[in-house]
Amino acid sequence: MRLAEAWRVALGALRANRLRSGLTMLGVVIGVAAVVVLVAIGTGTRYEVERQVEGLGSNLLLVFPGEANFTAAPAVSRLTLADVEAVAQVVGDRDRVAVQVASGETVRADDASRFTSVLGVLDTTPQVFVRDLRRGSYLTRSDVDTARRVVVLGSRVAQDLFGEREPIGSQVTIAGVRFRVVGVFASIGQGLGVDRDDQVHIPVTTAHRLLGTERIDAIAVRAPDRSAIDSLGDQIVAELRERHPETEFSAVTQEEIIGVLGDILGILTWVLAAIAGISLLVGGVGVSNIMLVSVRERVREIGLRKAVGARPRDIGVQFLLEAVLLTSLGGVLGIGLGVGSALLAAELSPVPAAVTGWSMALAFGVSAAVGIAFGVIPAQRAGRLDPVTALRSE
Amino acid sequence: MTVAPAIEADAVWRTYPMGATTVTALRGVSLRVEPGDYLAVVGPSGSGKSTLMHLLGGLDQPTGGRLAIGGRDVATLTPNQLAQLRNQLVGFVFQSFHLLPRTSAVDNVALPLVYRGTSARARRQRAAAMLGEVGLSHRLDHRPNQLSGGEQQRVAIARALVTDPSVLLADEPTGNLDTATGEAVLGLLERLNRSSGVAVVLVTHDREVAARASRQIVMRDGQVVEQVVG
Numbered sequence: 001m002r003l004a005e006a007w008r009v010a011l012g013a014l015r016a017n018r019l020r021s022g023l024t025m026l027g028v029v030i031g032v033a034a035v036v037v038l039v040a041i042g043t044g045t046r047y048e049v050e051r052q053v054e055g056l057g058s059n060l061l062l063v064f065p066g067e068a069n070f071t072a073a074p075a076v077s078r079l080t081l082a083d084v085e086a087v088a089q090v091v092g093d094r095d096r097v098a099v100q101v102a103s104g105e106t107v108r109a110d111d112a113s114r115f116t117s118v119l120g121v122l123d124t125t126p127q128v129f130v131r132d133l134r135r136g137s138y139l140t141r142s143d144v145d146t147a148r149r150v151v152v153l154g155s156r157v158a159q160d161l162f163g164e165r166e167p168i169g170s171q172v173t174i175a176g177v178r179f180r181v182v183g184v185f186a187s188i189g190q191g192l193g194v195d196r197d198d199q200v201h202i203p204v205t206t207a208h209r210l211l212g213t214e215r216i217d218a219i220a221v222r223a224p225d226r227s228a229i230d231s232l233g234d235q236i237v238a239e240l241r242e243r244h245p246e247t248e249f250s251a252v253t254q255e256e257i258i259g260v261l262g263d264i265l266g267i268l269t270w271v272l273a274a275i276a277g278i279s280l281l282v283g284g285v286g287v288s289n290i291m292l293v294s295v296r297e298r299v300r301e302i303g304l305r306k307a308v309g310a311r312p313r314d315i316g317v318q319f320l321l322e323a324v325l326l327t328s329l330g331g332v333l334g335i336g337l338g339v340g341s342a343l344l345a346a347e348l349s350p351v352p353a354a355v356t357g358w359s360m361a362l363a364f365g366v367s368a369a370v371g372i373a374f375g376v377i378p379a380q381r382a383g384r385l386d387p388v389t390a391l392r393s394e
Numbered sequence: 395m396t397v398a399p400a401i402e403a404d405a406v407w408r409t410y411p412m413g414a415t416t417v418t419a420l421r422g423v424s425l426r427v428e429p430g431d432y433l434a435v436v437g438p439s440g441s442g443k444s445t446l447m448h449l450l451g452g453l454d455q456p457t458g459g460r461l462a463i464g465g466r467d468v469a470t471l472t473p474n475q476l477a478q479l480r481n482q483l484v485g486f487v488f489q490s491f492h493l494l495p496r497t498s499a500v501d502n503v504a505l506p507l508v509y510r511g512t513s514a515r516a517r518r519q520r521a522a523a524m525l526g527e528v529g530l531s532h533r534l535d536h537r538p539n540q541l542s543g544g545e546q547q548r549v550a551i552a553r554a555l556v557t558d559p560s561v562l563l564a565d566e567p568t569g570n571l572d573t574a575t576g577e578a579v580l581g582l583l584e585r586l587n588r589s590s591g592v593a594v595v596l597v598t599h600d601r602e603v604a605a606r607a608s609r610q611i612v613m614r615d616g617q618v619v620e621q622v623v624g
Contacts, residue, residue, distance in 0.1 A: 005508055016496050304492045307453060308506035308553070309481020311474045387453045391492065 032334025042269030120207020303390025323375025485554025
């Protein structure tokens with residue numbers, strides 16, 4: 001029998017049992033869609049995290065007390081502004097060094113208030129991180145040197161406190177202390193799990209006075225070029241260790257953060273794909289089951305076909321094609337459903353989803369392979385049926 | 395000059411294992427089907443005539459003796475070769491028609507041609523012509539459930555003859571039909587036997603039906619007990 005003919009026969013058989021074919025296919029559709037969607041979410045999450053880390057700025061070096069280990073408990077910081085000075089000496093350019101001391105405080109303007117992250121920072125922050133202002137200006141060196149009570153608001157904070165009113169020049173209170181608003185950030189979105197629109201920046205000196213502390217939580221350095229990053233990190237860590245022999249310090253680059261997070265998320269993506277793969281396998285078992293039923297139901301047809309000259313192989317191919325057609329069709333529909341769901345999820349929810357060609361190809365390949373693997377046994381059984389017995393069956 | 399027999403059975407046995415025991419369906423049956431023969435195999439149910447028909451058509455193989463279809467010893471053939479032999483030399487007509495449901499008359503008739511790789515267009519042409527010969531030109535695209543029993547059996551006969559076989563094996567072809575319709579089907583078989591020269595082997599338990607054949611083979615308990623030349 002010609003292959004084209006066999007396809008036609010298989011298609012006809014599936015059409016003859018539309019509901020059953022449809023339900024069997026549904027198992028495969030769901031399995032394939034699950035693979036595509038979960039891989040898309042895993043991949044999308046990874047891209048998103050990489051984008052956020054890269055969005056911090058390039059050639060960035062983050063220095064903090066403790067070990068560079070995502071599972072270690074955060075160490076208590078012993079860094080002070082004097083250490084920052086020393087780091088600036090090592091870097092040789094004060095403008096390349098940024099610091100942060102953070103605290104959660106309530107910010108008020110007239111009736112409105114918002115609990116937000118208050119970050120004590122240097123005036124160098126915009127030179128180290130990528131951070132655009134929408135209105136006004138950033139903190140100045142003299143603001144830091146004289147510990148002025150001035151504040152730059154994140155876009156969400158500004159929106160909450162002032163709505164459509166002009167915030168620049170207005171007064172706000174932070175933990176009960178009055179500040180003057182000098183600038184508002186442009187909206188920038190999430191960064192590594194922190195909503196960077198939901199924070200305010202004040203001079204680090206003012207922050208120390210407000211919080212009654214001297215500490216610095218972390219230092220960030222923008223290296224002059226990529227090649228200088230590693231040695232600069234080593235020098236800074238060495239300098240800080242000399243100043244605080246009892247404390248461990250770490251310096252990590254953006255690439256290192258991306259690398260570690262990327263590895264974790266890559267594993268996560270594969271785990272998700274494997275879980276989805278199980279549902280695809282279950283769909284395949286459904287196909288196998290239905291094919292066995294189909295063979296049993298059409299025993300007389302098989303007997304007749306054999307009587308008029310079908311070889312065992314012709315019958316086997318016919319049923320195998322039927323199974324492959326079921327799963328491939330299910331695979332195509334599943335990819336459609338999966339891509340649609342992933343795009344919809346990305347559109348309507350904060351879940352990032354990136355549909356990749358390889359996940360579609362994999363899902364389709366697996367579903368077709370499932371059809372072959374689970375169709376072989378029923379097909380062989382059909383091919384080997386004894387024609388006399390088959391013709392006699394009722 | 396002698397013409398080679400279409401089918402030649404020589405002391406053919408067929409036994410089936412049935413649990414611990416063995417059931418013997420045929421015990422040493424010998425017969426020849428000559429080209430253009432019109433032969434009836436008659437006998438009560440259980441006499442082995444259906445088993446004999448399956449053997450003569452290459453659907454089954456004997457467990458003893460020698461059986462040659464178209465001059466080829468079936469014992470030496472693989473399942474694939476046997477399938478090819480059925481496709482080329484034999485046509486079957488069954489009591490219960492065995493038409494594919496949800497398939498038009500013309501596609502049912504064309505089915506054997508599918509397995510010899512005939513193109514779709516040529517298949518349809520040949521099948522339509524064959525349906526014309528059995529008087530069903532107006533029923534090409536009807537499905538079996540839209541046809542009467544007599545029409546269904548005529549479709550089955552067209553299917554059996556579409557490959558131009560040398561032997562047509564009919565197992566109780568009138569068994570599911572009323573007397574008048576059965577009569578018409580038998581008339582058709584006789585006419586086709588005369589016009590195309592296909593040998594017809596008619597398996598029946600009906601003595602009257604058998605009496606219309608040119609030759610009768612009477613079976614009982616797996617053996618040929620009598621040959622009648624009529």
